[in-house]
Amino acid sequence: MANPRRRRSSHPAIIGAVIAAVATVVAAAIPVVWELTRDRGGSGAAAPVQGTPSAAQPQSTAPATSTGARPAPTLAAPAASPSRPAQPDVLPLVDMAEMDDFEGWEQEPLIVAGKLRDPVLTTSPCWLNDHFTVTFVVSRQFRLLEAAVGIADESSAGALRFTVLADSKEVFTTSVGLGRTRPVKVDISDATQVSLRVSTTNLNQCHRDSIGVWIGPQLRR
Structure with missing residues (x-):
């Protein structure tokens, strides 16, 4: 009578190897699952890759210097004040x-010593039997009074x-x-007012028409 067929059992060594392999795979998968679970438990957004700018942090567009520092802002220069016009060195007294x-x-032109003179200041003191005087304000702005004098x-x-x-x-x-003229050049540096005067030299002139002439009186700085 033939022996009944028996089911072969797995060899103990093979079963141990399989169990060890499964344990190794499970042990390697546990850290990966833990990392995924922790990331999902946060804000839900993936962490930015190092070196890549985040959308929540806008980058400055200001240029950097060679040392890495940003240049200081340039201040605009203040506007220059308009300069005052230069004052003339010579000015007519009038x-x-x-x-x-x-x-x-x-101030009508007159002939003095054979020449027509203009500009002039003229007067005839005979009407006052003494003298005529005219005064101008110079305010210590000038150094000299220059002119010439004569009789029409x-x-x-x-x-x-x-x-x-x-x-x-x-x-x-x-x-x-x-028939004659004489120059006039007078220091008036300290004067605030300057006067010109024409006077008679004798009373007989008061009965005649004698006209004294200041020729081109001017002020010089």
Whole structure:
């Protein structure tokens, strides 16, 4: 009678190897599953890769210097104030403010010593039997008063006296007759007011038409 067929059992060594392999795979998978579970338990967003800028952190577009520091902002230079116009070195005396009403004085051109003179300041003191004076404000802005003096050729014979006053004090005087002129150059550095005067030299002139002429009076700085 034949022996019944028996089922072969697995060899113990093979079963142990299989169990060891399964345990190794399970042990390797546990850390991976743990990492995935922790990340999902956070904000749910994947952590940015190192070196890649995050969308939540905008990057500055300011250029950096060679040392890595940002350049300091450049301040605009203040606007230059407009410069004042230069003052003229020479100015006609008649351009200055007057202290009186200019009564008795004229500025019409006249012939003196054979030449037509203009600009001029003229007066005839005979109407006052003494002198005529005109005063201008100079405010210590000028160094010199320059002019020439004479008598109009249409006048009668005889000399007239010409005087410069600085703040009512005589600083220059001269007498001139017909056919002649004399220069005038006076220091007025300390004067706030300058006066020109024409005076008679004798009472007989008051009965004649004698015209004294200041030729081109000007101020120099």
